[in-house]
Amino acid sequence: MEYLLNPFKPGAGRIPPELAGRAQLVAEFRQMLFQARETGEGDRPWILTGLRGVGKTVLLNQLGREATELKLMFVKVEASASAPLANSLAKELHLALRRVLSTSDKAKKIWHASARALRSFQLRVDPTGAYSFGVTVEPQLGVADSGDLATDLQELLERIGLAAREENTVLLLAVDELQEATAPDLASLNMALHNLGQSISPVPVLFVGAGLPSLPAVLADATSYAERLYDYRRIGLLDETATTTALVVPVQSNGAEWSEGALNEAVDATGGYPYFIQAYGSYIWAARATNLISLDDVEIGVESARAEVDRGLYQSRWERSSPTQQAFMAAMALDAGDPSAMSELVVRLGKKSTTDISVNRRDLIRSGLIYMPQRGSVAFTVPGMHDFITRQEA
Ligand SMILES: Nc1ncnc2c1ncn2[C@@H]1O[C@H](COP(=O)(O)OP(=O)(O)O)[C@@H](O)[C@H]1O
Ligand SMILES: [Mg+2]
Known part of the structure; x- marks a missing residue:
């Protein structure tokens, strides 16, 4: 049998060969990005929620790529219980600002105030961190350095947003695993986003958070108005059509085919769970006897995939x-x-x-x-x- 490449991508956060079933959501988001750029105004923040392995991280990264394709700024952090949100934000925003500052003299001028605000913010949250802009940037006293995260984050995002507007761009800020952030950090984030949105002309800063199904309740516990603040999108299992697409397209583009019975069996076995689609798909591919995948191949593949999924997904959590x-x-x-x-x-x-x-x-x-x-x-x-x-x- 000739040598063909296995198209499937099992494992957290790995870009699937076919991002099935999410086209509508991605298109809606792209429209929002476009609108924000054209009007220079922000929009309601989004929250993506779903079980582990349904594809939230992959989707968040895809939204980031949509932004990058439109030449917008994309900044992503992962919340964790061990690191304050402010530190991760300071780090990643710094990298993004450093990049835009280096593009031209005009950009240096436009982004200067943002860089100074970030410097103030950073000196407060992470005084020992190494943050070089390549040029001297003095902190702007009295901006983003009050010590109250909600106020400081709002002021920082406002400065960045004003520069973004002047540059005809948008800042897309994404936070993955948002349920991991501490309650005070979540309260501050809610407050900052809420206040940004209250302005007559909100700056072009868009926010997307992703997390487990507990996230809406966690956010509502932090501040009562979180329920109205965010546009919540549930990221679910794929339906049969999308599951079929997720299995068929990669196989065909890499030179093989499914026999009809095999495909039905594989679709059933995955139950539309994206993590299983990649893991089972990968093992079925490896188990195939010919380039026409048979029912036997599916049975052998699914069986060996289960052992790996047990190790990768369940065992460590159980133990x-x-x-x-x-x-x-x-x-x-x-x-x-x-x-x-x-x-x-x-x-x-x-x-x-x-x-x-x-x-x-x-x-x-x-x-x-x-x-x-x-x-x-x-x-x-x-x-x-x-x-x-x-x-x-x-
Ligand atoms: N829409 C999709 N179609 C096919 N496979 C997907 C899709 N979304 C995610 N996957 C795959 O599912 C697995 C889990 O994705 P991930 O984004 O890490 O999930 P989560 O962040 O929700 O835990 C990865 O192997 C990824 O390639
Ligand atoms: Mg994830």
Whole structure:
């Protein structure tokens, strides 16, 4: 058999060979970018939410590429519980400003005030950090250095936005894993974005955050108006048509074909879960006996992919949980992937009241393994976790 390249890209954040099922959302976003550039005004911030492995990171990066294609500024950070949001923002905004400052003398003039505001901001949040602009930039006293993150972030983004408007460009600011940020950081972010949006002519700064399904509740806990502030977009599993496209297009462009039965079986096996589409696709490709993928190939491929998915997706999450957390999740697994009522878990775990299991719930939410789809119920953030747990116990 001639040597063909495996098109599939299993693994977090890897650009899929075909970004299936997201065209409408991407087109809507591109329109917003275009509008912001033409009018010089910002728009409502977006929040993308979804389970692990549905493609939020990949989508966020795609939105960034759309911005870059329109010659707009794209700045992305990943929130984490260990680093303050302000530090990561200061670092990445600095790199972006450094880049635009170096493009021309005219740009130096236009972006000078932004660079000074950033210098003030940075001296406050990260005084020891190394931030060189290649030219001397004095901090602008009294701007973005009050010590109140909400005010400082707003002032900083305003300065950058004013320069962006003058340059006919837009700043797209993206934060991945936003649910990881601390509550005070989220409150400050909400407030800064809220205030920017209140202006008569909001500066052309667009924001997109991405995170787990718990994110809307986390943001609403930080400030009550978060619910109205953001445009929430749920990133779900792919439907059958999109799943088929995600499997067929890469295979065909790399010189192979699916037999009909094989394709149906593969679509079914993935359940429309993007992480599985890439992992199963990759193993099926490797298992194929000829360039016409058969049902046998699919069965062998899916079987070997499962072992890898177990290691990559489930095993480490399971093993870093304590025995009582594991018991909690095993009780959840009985609901076969549907949300579990806390009242029911109490019974299954032989406890008296939900307070007896609320510490486990809190810790599992904190470590990103479960979330609360509604008050009084919990669900796994990773699709298929229940199945893995059931197989552990067998
Ligand atoms: N729309 C899509 N079509 C096909 N594969 C996708 C799509 N979105 C994501 N993937 C694949 O799914 C996997 C998980 O994507 P990722 O962006 O890391 O998910 P998340 O950030 O939601 O956890 C990656 O292998 C990626 O290539
Ligand atoms: Mg991600």
